[in-house]
Amino acid sequence: MAEPARFYFEDVVLHGVLETPAMTVTEAHVALYAGLSHDLPVEPGAVPEILPLCLTVGLGWRVPQPPLAVLAFMGFEWHALAPVRVGDTIHSRSRTAMKRAMREGGVVIEERQVINQRGEVVHEGKFTFLVAKRPAA
Amino acid sequence: MTEPSRRFFEDIEVGEEYESPGRTVTEADIVIFAGLSGDYNVLHTDAEFMKSSIFGERIAHGLLGLAIQAGLFTRAAQPYATLAFLGLRWKFRGPIKIGDTIRVHAKVSAKKETDKRDRGVVTVERRVLNQRGEVVQEGETDLLVERRAGA
Numbered sequence: 001m002a003e004p005a006r007f008y009f010e011d012v013v014l015h016g017v018l019e020t021p022a023m024t025v026t027e028a029h030v031a032l033y034a035g036l037s038h039d040l041p042v043e044p045g046a047v048p049e050i051l052p053l054c055l056t057v058g059l060g061w062r063v064p065q066p067p068l069a070v071l072a073f074m075g076f077e078w079h080a081l082a083p084v085r086v087g088d089t090i091h092s093r094s095r096t097a098m099k100r101a102m103r104e105g106g107v108v109i110e111e112r113q114v115i116n117q118r119g120e121v122v123h124e125g126k127f128t129f130l131v132a133k134r135p136a137a
Numbered sequence: 138m139t140e141p142s143r144r145f146f147e148d149i150e151v152g153e154e155y156e157s158p159g160r161t162v163t164e165a166d167i168v169i170f171a172g173l174s175g176d177y178n179v180l181h182t183d184a185e186f187m188k189s190s191i192f193g194e195r196i197a198h199g200l201l202g203l204a205i206q207a208g209l210f211t212r213a214a215q216p217y218a219t220l221a222f223l224g225l226r227w228k229f230r231g232p233i234k235i236g237d238t239i240r241v242h243a244k245v246s247a248k249k250e251t252d253k254r255d256r257g258v259v260t261v262e263r264r265v266l267n268q269r270g271e272v273v274q275e276g277e278t279d280l281l282v283e284r285r286a287g288a
Binding site: 023029032033036037038039040042048049050051053054055057058059061062067070071072073074075076077078079080083125 | 169176178198207276
C-alpha cells in the first residue's frame with residue numbers, strides 16, 4: 001500500500017493563505033465540550049471560548065492539500081475579540097507567517113483567524129508547529 | 138444548594154494560588170475530542186503509526202489538555218465575576234498520554250486597570266502537571282473581571 005500523501009516542511013509556502021469550510025456551532029457541540037472538559041458555558045447560548053479554538057484546528061485539516069506532517073504543536077497565543085454564540089457559523093483563514101528549518105524538521109508559525117457568518121473576525125492568534133521534513137527517498 | 142459567591146476584581150489578589158484535583162485522561166477522552174473537533178491527526182488516532190514515533194503511542198490533543206485544565210480550574214478556584222475571556226499564551230511542553238493524570242496549578246500573576254471603571258483584567262499563570270510532577274503545558278490567561286457595583 002502506498003503511503004498517504006503528507007504536506008512536509010518543504011511544501012509549506014511562506015505567506016500562503018488557506019481558507020477552511022465553515023461549521024455551525026450548535027448546542028450539541030457545547031454539550032459535548034462541556035461534558036468532556038467541565039469547562040461550562042456561562043449562560044444559555046454562550047460558547048466557551050476554548051471551543052471555537054478546538055473547532056478551528058479540526059477545520060484546518062479540511063483544506064485542499066494533504067495533511068501537514070505535524071510532529072508537535074509547540075504553542076500558541078490567542079485573542080477572543082468578540083463572543084461566538086450557539087447558531088453562529090464559523091470558518092477560519094490561516095496564513096504562514098514564518099518558517100525556519102531546524103535539524104529535525106522545521107518550525108512553522110501560522111496566523112489564524114476565526115470568522116463568523118457576518119465576516120467579523122471573532123478570534124485570532126498565532127500557532128507554532130514543529131513540522132517534519134520530507135523523508136529522504 | 139447556594140451558588141458559591143463570585144469574586145470581583147477587588148477581591149482577587151496578585152500571588153493567590155490554586156491547586157486543582159487530578160483527572161485521568163483516557164482513550165475515550167481522545168476519541169470524543171477527535172469527534173468533536175474534527176482533528177483526526179494520526180498523532181491522536183493511529184496507534185500503529187505512533188508506535189514508531191518519538192512518543193511510542195497515541196498522545197492527547199494539546200487542546201484537549203487545555204480544555205481539561207480549563208474545567209479543572211473551575212474546580213480549584215472560587216469563581217470570578219468574569220465578563221469575558223480575553224486570550225491566552227500557551228506552550229505545550231510534553232505529551233499527555235493515555236492513562237496520565239493531570240492537574241492544574243495556577244497563580245494570579247497580574248491585575249490591570251482598564252479604561253472602563255467597572256472592570257479589570259486578571260492574568261492567571263497556569264501549569265498543567267502530570268502524575269510525575271512534570272509540566273506538560275503552561276501559559277497565561279487574561280480574564281476580564283467585573284468590579285463591585287458602585288466602586
